[in-house]
Amino acid sequence: xxxxxxxxxxxxxxxxxxxILLSAMYIFFFFFGNHLINSDNQGRLTNMVDEYAVNIAxxxxxxxxxxxxxxxxxxxxxxxxxxxxxxxxxxxGYEGIYIAVYKEDGELIKGTLPDEFADTAxxxxxxxxxxxxxxxxxxxxxxxxxEQKEGGCLWVRGVSLSxxxxxxxxxxxxxxxxxxxxxVLLAAFGGYYMLKKAFLxxxxxxxxxxxxxxxxxxxxxxxLGDGNDEIHKLANTFDHMFERLEAFFxxxxxxxxxxxxxxxxxxxxxxxxxxxAIENAETLDEAKISLEKILDQSQKMSMLIxxxxxxxxxxxxxxxxxxxxxxxxxxxxxxxxxxxxxxIEKNIQIHTDIQKNISMDADETMLMRMLINLIxxxxxYGKEHGNVTVILKEEKERICFEIRDxxxxxxxxxxxxxxxxxxxxxxxxxAAKGNSGLGLSMVAWIVKAHGGEVxxxxxxxxxxxxxxxxxxxxxx
Numbered sequence: 001x002x003x004x005x006x007x008x009x010x011x012x013x014x015x016x017x018x019x020i021l022l023s024a025m026y027i028f029f030f031f032f033g034n035h036l037i038n039s040d041n042q043g044r045l046t047n048m049v050d051e052y053a054v055n056i057a058x059x060x061x062x063x064x065x066x067x068x069x070x071x072x073x074x075x076x077x078x079x080x081x082x083x084x085x086x087x088x089x090x091x092x093g094y095e096g097i098y099i100a101v102y103k104e105d106g107e108l109i110k111g112t113l114p115d116e117f118a119d120t121a122x123x124x125x126x127x128x129x130x131x132x133x134x135x136x137x138x139x140x141x142x143x144x145x146x147e148q149k150e151g152g153c154l155w156v157r158g159v160s161l162s163x164x165x166x167x168x169x170x171x172x173x174x175x176x177x178x179x180x181x182x183x184v185l186l187a188a189f190g191g192y193y194m195l196k197k198a199f200l201x202x203x204x205x206x207x208x209x210x211x212x213x214x215x216x217x218x219x220x221x222x223x224l225g226d227g228n229d230e231i232h233k234l235a236n237t238f239d240h241m242f243e244r245l246e247a248f249f250x251x252x253x254x255x256x257x258x259x260x261x262x263x264x265x266x267x268x269x270x271x272x273x274x275x276x277a278i279e280n281a282e283t284l285d286e287a288k289i290s291l292e293k294i295l296d297q298s299q300k301m302s303m304l305i306x307x308x309x310x311x312x313x314x315x316x317x318x319x320x321x322x323x324x325x326x327x328x329x330x331x332x333x334x335x336x337x338x339x340x341x342x343x344i345e346k347n348i349q350i351h352t353d354i355q356k357n358i359s360m361d362a363d364e365t366m367l368m369r370m371l372i373n374l375i376x377x378x379x380x381y382g383k384e385h386g387n388v389t390v391i392l393k394e395e396k397e398r399i400c401f402e403i404r405d406x407x408x409x410x411x412x413x414x415x416x417x418x419x420x421x422x423x424x425x426x427x428x429x430x431a432a433k434g435n436s437g438l439g440l441s442m443v444a445w446i447v448k449a450h451g452g453e454v455x456x457x458x459x460x461x462x463x464x465x466x467x468x469x470x471x472x473x474x475x476x
Contacts, residue, residue, distance in 0.1 A: 049158035053144035102155040138162040201231040218246035266297035321363040361474040373439035378405035401468040410458040
């Protein structure tokens with residue numbers, strides 16, 4: 001069954017269900033149909049006899065002394081159609097039912113019974129349904145007794161042959177037998193047609209997936225459009241997945257390209273300085289100048305590799321935090337003092353508003369990286385003779401940082417991209433400082449790893465504000 005297609009499985013199940021349903025109907029008619037139709041036949045026999053008996057009983061009380069007038073027999077059908085018997089003629093055999101009227105001694109007054117039944121003696125029995133087997137046929141007999149006011153009585157007898165019912169059952173069986181294969185085939189073809197149309201979107205999904213796999217074109221989409229059924233929802237889910245995959249692979253390509261570029265620059269500088277020292281350095285002092293430049297580029301490359309390694313571990317979920325109790329107030333003051341020396345070179349002044357004696361559970365090294373990156377970002381993009389403000393405060397069970405600068409700001413279209421790796425709002429400024437463009441990516445990961453939140457507000461040309469909110473206590 002595992003190798004059978006879903007369409008074939010559903011069609012087989014549908015046809016099997018139809019077979020079971022039709023078989024159940026056939027069995028029902030076989031066992032109960034004859035009984036139901038005979039019951040209906042007996043009910044019609046009873047109603048017609050009762051109606052004729054009431055008709056006779058309502059005649060003139062002296063009617064027994066004369067010949068009973070021929071009365072027209074009529075029956076009102078359920079649909080309102082009326083069958084009338086005219087010219088005082090008594091009709092027998094209507095719907096297979098025969099009616100006759102007898103005197104008390106059994107003398108026939110009116111009506112005739114079938115020849116097969118005429119010579120058969122069946123005792124009169126008021127309001128009782130009797131049956132009689134004659135020549136392998138079953139006859140039903142129903143009598144009604146009519147009391148006369150002057151004494152004596154009349155008998156109204158109705159007779160019906162059950163063959164009429166058996167013929168109806170046989171017709172039903174024939175219709176079911178003939179309709180059996182037709183209904184099953186119609187169910188199979190109808191189910192196949194409906195499933196074929198229903199699975200068209202699935203075929204589109206398969207083709208698109210194959211084309212993406214063969215051509216590696218992640219820009220392809222299924223694009224079934226709007227729809228509330230499961231297939232349309234599945235197609236839309238695949239489209240969203242392809243969009244995320246495309247974005248992921250594009251980020252990976254950009255990351256690889258940017259990382260290669262960032263590493264190539266210091267490596268090229270190291271090679272150039274080595275070649276210069278070998279060819280031109282005649283004294284130790286000249287060699288030292290080249291070695292200092294090589295050391296500087298090596299340190300930049302080492303820092304870049306360290307940052308890349310940290311982010312790679314963060315992506316894999318293997319970078320663990322060393323949680324301990326940290327006096328975040330003292331740590332922030334120390335970092336601000338260190339960064340003030342760097343800010344002086346650009347004539348930028350760092351202002352602090354730090355609430356005293358705030359402690360929290362955190363990885364001290366990671367918090368240092370976060371604060372350094374945010375303050376360096378303010379210095380890097382700040383204006384000369386500008387200001388960077390660092391605010392630390394405690395709000396209930398959270399620690400809040402605010403780092404503000406009055407620098408160049410960030411354009412609105414760039415705000416959503418500043419957390420991307422290697423993205424730089426102004427590459428020329430980062431190149432001058434030797435920054436790689438990984439600082440804010442690391443900030444975002446460090447904040448997330450501590451269960452916090454970070455967001456930014458900026459007005460182009462007027463400065464930027466970073467807001468960080470961290471929980472005081474870490475759940476390990």
